[in-house]
Amino acid sequence: MNQTKPDKTLQSIKDKSPHIRAVVGSHRIEEEIFGRVFDGKVTQRIWQFVRPYKHKVMVSIFAVLAFTCSQLTIPLLIRHAIDSGMAPGVQPTILLQIIIIFAIIVIINFIASRVQELVTGRMAEEVLFDIRRAMFSHLQRVSLSFMDKTEVGRLMSRLQGDVNSMQEFLETSVLAIGDLLLLFGIVMVMFWLDWQLAIMVLTVIPILLGVRILWLTRARSAFMAAHEANSITNGALAEAIHGVRAVQAMDRTKLNSELYGQLVDNTFKAQLRASKLSQVMIPIVDTLTGSAMAVVALAGGMMVVSGRIEVGVMVAFLFYIQRFFDPIRSLTMQYSVMQRAMASGHRLTEVLDVKIDVKDSDKAKPLSSSDDGSIEFQNVTFGYNPENPVVKGISFSVNSGETVALVGPTGSGKSSVMALIHRFYEVQAGAIFVGGHDVRDVTQKSLGRHIAMVLQEPYLFTGTVMENIRYASNWADDKAVVDSAKAVGAHDFILALPKGYDTMLTERGSNLSHGQRQLLSFARALVADAKILIMDEATANIDSYTEMQIQKALQQLLKGRTGIVIAHRLATIRNADRIIVLKQGQLVEQGDHDQLLNLGGLYSQLYQHNYASFDDLPTDLSSKDRKFST
Numbered sequence: 001m002n003q004t005k006p007d008k009t010l011q012s013i014k015d016k017s018p019h020i021r022a023v024v025g026s027h028r029i030e031e032e033i034f035g036r037v038f039d040g041k042v043t044q045r046i047w048q049f050v051r052p053y054k055h056k057v058m059v060s061i062f063a064v065l066a067f068t069c070s071q072l073t074i075p076l077l078i079r080h081a082i083d084s085g086m087a088p089g090v091q092p093t094i095l096l097q098i099i100i101i102f103a104i105i106v107i108i109n110f111i112a113s114r115v116q117e118l119v120t121g122r123m124a125e126e127v128l129f130d131i132r133r134a135m136f137s138h139l140q141r142v143s144l145s146f147m148d149k150t151e152v153g154r155l156m157s158r159l160q161g162d163v164n165s166m167q168e169f170l171e172t173s174v175l176a177i178g179d180l181l182l183l184f185g186i187v188m189v190m191f192w193l194d195w196q197l198a199i200m201v202l203t204v205i206p207i208l209l210g211v212r213i214l215w216l217t218r219a220r221s222a223f224m225a226a227h228e229a230n231s232i233t234n235g236a237l238a239e240a241i242h243g244v245r246a247v248q249a250m251d252r253t254k255l256n257s258e259l260y261g262q263l264v265d266n267t268f269k270a271q272l273r274a275s276k277l278s279q280v281m282i283p284i285v286d287t288l289t290g291s292a293m294a295v296v297a298l299a300g301g302m303m304v305v306s307g308r309i310e311v312g313v314m315v316a317f318l319f320y321i322q323r324f325f326d327p328i329r330s331l332t333m334q335y336s337v338m339q340r341a342m343a344s345g346h347r348l349t350e351v352l353d354v355k356i357d358v359k360d361s362d363k364a365k366p367l368s369s370s371d372d373g374s375i376e377f378q379n380v381t382f383g384y385n386p387e388n389p390v391v392k393g394i395s396f397s398v399n400s401g402e403t404v405a406l407v408g409p410t411g412s413g414k415s416s417v418m419a420l421i422h423r424f425y426e427v428q429a430g431a432i433f434v435g436g437h438d439v440r441d442v443t444q445k446s447l448g449r450h451i452a453m454v455l456q457e458p459y460l461f462t463g464t465v466m467e468n469i470r471y472a473s474n475w476a477d478d479k480a481v482v483d484s485a486k487a488v489g490a491h492d493f494i495l496a497l498p499k500g501y502d503t504m505l506t507e508r509g510s511n512l513s514h515g516q517r518q519l520l521s522f523a524r525a526l527v528a529d530a531k532i533l534i535m536d537e538a539t540a541n542i543d544s545y546t547e548m549q550i551q552k553a554l555q556q557l558l559k560g561r562t563g564i565v566i567a568h569r570l571a572t573i574r575n576a577d578r579i580i581v582l583k584q585g586q587l588v589e590q591g592d593h594d595q596l597l598n599l600g601g602l603y604s605q606l607y608q609h610n611y612a613s614f615d616d617l618p619t620d621l622s623s624k625d626r627k628f629s630t
Helices: 010-016 018-031 040-085 092-141 144-148 152-193 195-202 204-242 244-249 253-305 311-352 414-421 444-450 465-469 478-487 491-495 514-528 544-558 593-599 602-608
Strands: 375-382 391-398 403-407 429-434 451-454 532-536 562-566 578-583 586-591
Touching (some): 040 092, 040 152, 092 152, 092 311, 152 311, 195 311, 204 253, 244 253, 253 311, 375 414, 414 562, 451 514, 465 514, 578 593, 586 602, 593 602
Parallel strands (some): 403 562, 403 578, 532 562
Antiparallel strands (some): 578 586
């Protein structure tokens, strides 16, 4: 891999790669909110998840108060031990009493610290899993229109990284309350002991504030740059892994490695700068602590010599000075935690607040077993972008038990029609009826039970063969699963697997061939025993032998069911009861195979010119289509 020049900037990388420009642009929108210290709306929304555990929050706060009081009390006991317990002529019992009280305070300090850590940590973990469960549940129900335009990698980042940022914030927020209480408590006690020494200690605060203001500006910019650079690098890595086949096929390996190397180099520099700035406050605070202690030692020593204060007061001041800068150092770290938490909380609430476009109406009723498998489209118009419809005023009907093929060139609206039958999207105009009921008036659960789908790319999940076939029919017993596999011709190859039906499948069933995965998806559809079966390019991308097996499986699947078959190949569609031809979102002709041949339209052109697919037709031929209806 070629090494990048030291002065190579992110802009030069962006200029070299359209992909990187796109990733940078998408992430910059999110990074605009990074750096906001407090967001009331985000805090209020997160509190909804914390509220069920408010009793644990109260216990944590009580523990923090006990810990803070013990921290404030210990230097006062030391002062009392020096000035009263060690004075000439004082009875030893006084010092013994002070030691006993000191031991009790130390024990209280330890218990309070442990309770605070354990309860707060447990509460943060429970809130974390509640947020993840809520996000997972919501993402399972959001409309496909949202999923169509959302990157999976970004959703995974929110489910993992952003939720972890919120956990860190919840774990440390109670500590921040304790730090603030300790800081104000120390100031009040120091003024109570000696106001002049207290003022001397506080003279370092303006210096600290000045450094803090200068540091915040640089640190915020560095943290944002590091976070953005890391996001871009992760995005490029994820895309390169997912698209490794295309990368190798187009010989982009070397160039992608160089571009990724530049991204890694940029991320390293940004992270290094952020790391340096995040650590710079610690030595500054330590230096100011030492300076304050030197001032107190010098001025306090002179006051002790002059008899103005006692030795115990000066010693107590030294202890308080050490404790005074500890919460300042801790709050400095808390600032960065809160920045990340507010940005993460904003992104989490964005996902949780995604509007569910397709949902059951208040009057929705379930489809019953007595409802048939008929389908009717009445002047339906739909577009993923409302301004650009992909289905334009389509009307047709499918009788219960009838098999209808939807054909047409790519982009004609076939898959969109399939998605609308299942109500994955809402129509813009018109209505769709299943079993005589408008799909908007029935429950989505019953609609899903009424319709089974087999897609071009069968999606199998990590689990056994048995679990995958039963995925949509958890009520089915083992016998029903085996019978469905036998019916579609999958039983023999399943038995040949190492553990038969108990064989574990890897992600997406990658340890099976495409044809085997498709047969399992057929078995899954069959065991669901739905009245309507929709197949979207189920025979695409397979060899001739596998297609023969699948054609036999189709005959079993379609027995007694309404079938909607979406396909390009003539072999798949010619035996359908009726064929509907779509073009550019409109119904251009329909009829059975012989009727369409006699019509001389688009379907006839495909057949007469021996084209295997509508996508093979030249433009001059496919433009000669005519209307036909039965």
